[in-house]
Amino acid sequence: MALHQLTQSQLDEIKATLSFLRNEKIEEVNEKVQEAKSQGDLSENSEYDAAREEQAKIHAEILRLESIVNNHEIIEGDSSIIQVGSHVKVYDETYDEDMEFDIVSPSVADPMNDKLSSESPIGAALIGLKRNNKVTVETPSGQIKLRIKSISKAK
Numbered sequence: 569m570a571l572h573q574l575t576q577s578q579l580d581e582i583k584a585t586l587s588f589l590r591n592e593k594i595e596e597v598n599e600k601v602q603e604a605k606s607q608g609d610l611s612e613n614s615e616y617d618a619a620r621e622e623q624a625k626i627h628a629e630i631l632r633l634e635s636i637v638n639n640h641e642i643i644e645g646d647s648s649i650i651q652v653g654s655h656v657k658v659y660d661e662t663y664d665e666d667m668e669f670d671i672v673s674p675s676v677a678d679p680m681n682d683k684l685s686s687e688s689p690i691g692a693a694l695i696g697l698k699r700n701n702k703v704t705v706e707t708p709s710g711q712i713k714l715r716i717k718s719i720s721k722a723k
Contacts, residue, residue, distance in 0.1 A: 572640040573652040573673045573686075577723055579640060582676065586633045589626055597623045636675050647720050650694045652686045655722040658694075661702075661713040670722040671695070690714070 574582070601623055604616035643653045650656055650671060657668040669682040671694060677685035684691040693705040694716070702715045 570639075572636045572675045573643045574636070574640050574676065575653045575722055576642055578672065578676055579637070579642065582633055582636055586630065586637065589630050589633070594623070594626055594630070597626055632675075648698060650697050650716065650719055652695075653722050655720045656694060657717040657719075658714045659717055661715060663712070666717070667714075672722070 597619060600619040601616065604613055604619050607613055607615065610616050643651070647654070652671055652673055654671045655668065656671060657666065659666055669684050671686050671691050672678075672683045674685040674687050677683055677688070679685075679688075686692065686695055689707045690705050690712075693703050694714070697703060697716055699716050699719055702713065704711055704713050
């Protein structure tokens with residue numbers, strides 16, 4: 569199994585989420601299951617089915633996060649080159665706009681929160697580049713041209 573590359577803060581965030589799921593969320597959902605169970609006939613009990621489905625999703629997420637915690641390596645960021653753990657500011661020459669995001673391991677990617685996977689089209693194209701380098705990236709919505717403005721360690 570490949571190691572998940574994480575910064576220390578990413579690992580801490582995963583451990584906090586795991587603790588919340590194990591200690592609070594699973595108890596909350598277990599109570600929902602018991603409450604729905606107490607309503608009688610389970611064959612037509614949609615509340616019970618929904619609670620069991622939520623319980624299964626939480627257990628799956630716990631297993632996923634445990635796998636990351638048990639199979640990770642901490643990376644130290646180098647602010648001169650883009651790598652997993654870098655915070656990157658780029659200028660998008662195609663759309664005339666500045667963008668910034670963190671390059672992260674695929675297991676913690678969250679594009680809606682500016683955490684791009686190192687295996688995504690943009691993330692993969694940026695890995696190894698330095699400040700002022702330019703790159704053309706083929707994305708699902710078309711080609712874009714980026715210029716690296718700055719690189720720092722992700723928080």
